[in-house]
Amino acid sequence: MPSIEFAPDTKRNLIVVSNRLPLSVKRNEDGSYQACVSSGGLVTSLSGLTKTTSFRWFGWPGLSPTEPSEREEIRRSLAAHNAMPVFLDEKLAQAHYNGFSNSILWPTLHYQSGVAFDDEPWKAYIKVNEIFADYITDAAQNGELIWVHDYHLMLLPQMVRERMLRKGKSACIGFSLHTPFPAGEALRVLPVAKELLQGMLSSTLVGFHTDDYKLNFTESCQNLLGAQPQDSTILYKDRLVRVGRFTVGIDPEKFTETLKVDQVQSRIEQLGERYKGVKLILGVDRLDYIKGLTQKLHGYEQFLTDYPNWQGKIVLIQVAVPSREDVREYQDLETQISCQVGKINGRFGKPEYSPIIYLHRSIPFTELAALYSVADICLLTSHRDGMNLVAFEYVACQEQRNGVLVLSEFAGASAFMGKGAVQFHPANIKEISQSIHKALLMSKEERKERYDMLRHFVDTNTSTRWGQTFVEELSKGAV
Numbered sequence: 444m445p446s447i448e449f450a451p452d453t454k455r456n457l458i459v460v461s462n463r464l465p466l467s468v469k470r471n472e473d474g475s476y477q478a479c480v481s482s483g484g485l486v487t488s489l490s491g492l493t494k495t496t497s498f499r500w501f502g503w504p505g506l507s508p509t510e511p512s513e514r515e516e517i518r519r520s521l522a523a524h525n526a527m528p529v530f531l532d533e534k535l536a537q538a539h540y541n542g543f544s545n546s547i548l549w550p551t552l553h554y555q556s557g558v559a560f561d562d563e564p565w566k567a568y569i570k571v572n573e574i575f576a577d578y579i580t581d582a583a584q585n586g587e588l589i590w591v592h593d594y595h596l597m598l599l600p601q602m603v604r605e606r607m608l609r610k611g612k613s614a615c616i617g618f619s620l621h622t623p624f625p626a627g628e629a630l631r632v633l634p635v636a637k638e639l640l641q642g643m644l645s646s647t648l649v650g651f652h653t654d655d656y657k658l659n660f661t662e663s664c665q666n667l668l669g670a671q672p673q674d675s676t677i678l679y680k681d682r683l684v685r686v687g688r689f690t691v692g693i694d695p696e697k698f699t700e701t702l703k704v705d706q707v708q709s710r711i712e713q714l715g716e717r718y719k720g721v722k723l724i725l726g727v728d729r730l731d732y733i734k735g736l737t738q739k740l741h742g743y744e745q746f747l748t749d750y751p752n753w754q755g756k757i758v759l760i761q762v763a764v765p766s767r768e769d770v771r772e773y774q775d776l777e778t779q780i781s782c783q784v785g786k787i788n789g790r791f792g793k794p795e796y797s798p799i800i801y802l803h804r805s806i807p808f809t810e811l812a813a814l815y816s817v818a819d820i821c822l823l824t825s826h827r828d829g830m831n832l833v834a835f836e837y838v839a840c841q842e843q844r845n846g847v848l849v850l851s852e853f854a855g856a857s858a859f860m861g862k863g864a865v866q867f868h869p870a871n872i873k874e875i876s877q878s879i880h881k882a883l884l885m886s887k888e889e890r891k892e893r894y895d896m897l898r899h900f901v902d903t904n905t906s907t908r909w910g911q912t913f914v915e916e917l918s919k920g921a922v
């Protein structure tokens with residue numbers, strides 16, 4: 444990886460920690476191992492940092508071999524990418540990832556009601572955070588910068604700080620949350636809310652995607668732990684913790700460059716030919732209930748009902764990337780979406796027309812860029828969403844067309860892109876329908892005006908800038 448490019452006095456070693464590595468290792472049938480790029484916004488957001496910064500990335504490689512020789516082979520294959528595996532027992536990894544992180548914590552952070560707390564997955568969560576802490580403390584040098592990511596590892600800052608102290612080492616620990624941080628009343632539903640807050644408060648610097656998330660965190664620390672907020676710091680047990688908003692982003696150049704590739708241009712032409720005279724709406728989401736896919740489909744169905752003249756002249760291409768398929772809610776959601784798609788296609792389809800093209804799989808990056816480029820509208824209906832980088836990616840690919848971003852007001856991205864996008868309340872099906880209609884009728888001049896605002900934001904707030912800003916702040920140490 445390229446070397447670090449901070450000012451000399453801030454040039455320090457950096458360890459990045461996330462539950463999953465950017466590469467998941469899979470075992471082939473012949474017994475060999477293969478590293479595949481993981482999907483999701485966390486990987487996208489951190490990929491920008493690799494442009495300017497060298498770091499070691501610690502995380503779970505996605506499988507749990509017990510044989511030392513197999514572990515060694517995995518370690519070697521990942522070391523080539525500066526990635527370090529944290530090995531976890533399969534059952535423990537499942538209980539931590541699916542059991543607590545994705546079945547209890549994730550829904551709480553996204554304001555889902557009726558989440559049932561269970562002690563067993565919580566114990567697995569603690570155990571996995573401890574295992575990560577042991578790996579990191581062993582690997583970290585004195586004075587190292589350690590940047591921990593996301594809700595799977597909220598206890599890690601505290602565990603690493605304690606272990607480092609015992610070993611006579613110091614560290615600047617940063618924590619970035621990629622999800623929303625909910626309002627106090629929603630967090631209090633979790634009986635272990637205090638432990639999670641204490642874990643995060645052992646950081647030197649805590650980062651959030653929006654000012655609202657930062658405020659919610661600060662208020663919960665005050666109300667549940669008696670911590671004292673002062674400007675952008677929180678005083679807790681004689682330590683001042685810095686708290687900030689750091690705007691995550693993408694690498695827009697990667698899209699600009701990809702769109703220039705001959706093969707991508709041919710694909711754009713081919714799609715243009717196929718959908719001549721038809722308006723295209725694009726949706727790209729992990730298949731997750733937070734993305735509001737059922738509402739999106741209801742809203743689209745409502746649109747086809749409210750504005751029947753558009754039947755036959757508009758197509759929704761919905762990419763639904765499989766996600767967390769071991770969790771029941773996600774399995775049920777897939778069944779529900781498939782049914783809805785079938786119902787809408789059955790109701791409005793003709794032998795020569797399908798109103799929805801549903802792709803339930805991951806798609807190659809070049810195909811994604813081509814789809815972003817040909818779509819007249821990008822429709823994103825999240826109930827809650829830490830940021831939503833798909834919104835950024837669509838904008839990065841719309842220089843020619845100036846398409847319209849139709850964006851839920853509950854996506855973190857709305858805090859920054861609200862003016863350029865057409866915003867709506869995701870539970871208001873009529874409003875989704877009207878927003879699609881508004882986007883379709885928008886004049887060229889208005890589209891250009893809105894696009895320029897959005898493009899400026901996406902080009903300014905890149906993933907590289909996000910990574911550099913956070914690490915620079917972190918390297919200033921404690922206040």
Ligand SMILES: O=P(O)(O)OC[C@H]1O[C@H](O[C@H]2O[C@H](CO)[C@@H](O)[C@H](O)[C@H]2O)[C@H](O)[C@@H](O)[C@@H]1O
Nearest residue numbers: 483484485488593621622691828829830831832
């Ligand atoms: O790793 P998975 O369980 O497959 O999930 C993928 C990622 O989903 C979440 O992404 C969040 O981070 C994005 C970038 O900051 C943000 O734009 C998005 O709104 C969030 O949902 C999760 O937080 C990641 O840890 C997962 O890797």
Ligand SMILES: O=c1ccn([C@@H]2O[C@H](COP(=O)(O)OP(=O)(O)O)[C@@H](O)[C@H]2O)c(=O)[nH]1
Nearest residue numbers: 482483484485487729764805806831832833
């Ligand atoms: O087949 C696909 C389609 C999309 N993405 C990427 O997944 C990320 C989704 O990030 P977002 O912040 O929108 O949501 P998250 O999935 O992290 O909740 C984006 O960078 C997409 O380009 C992907 O990895 N595979």
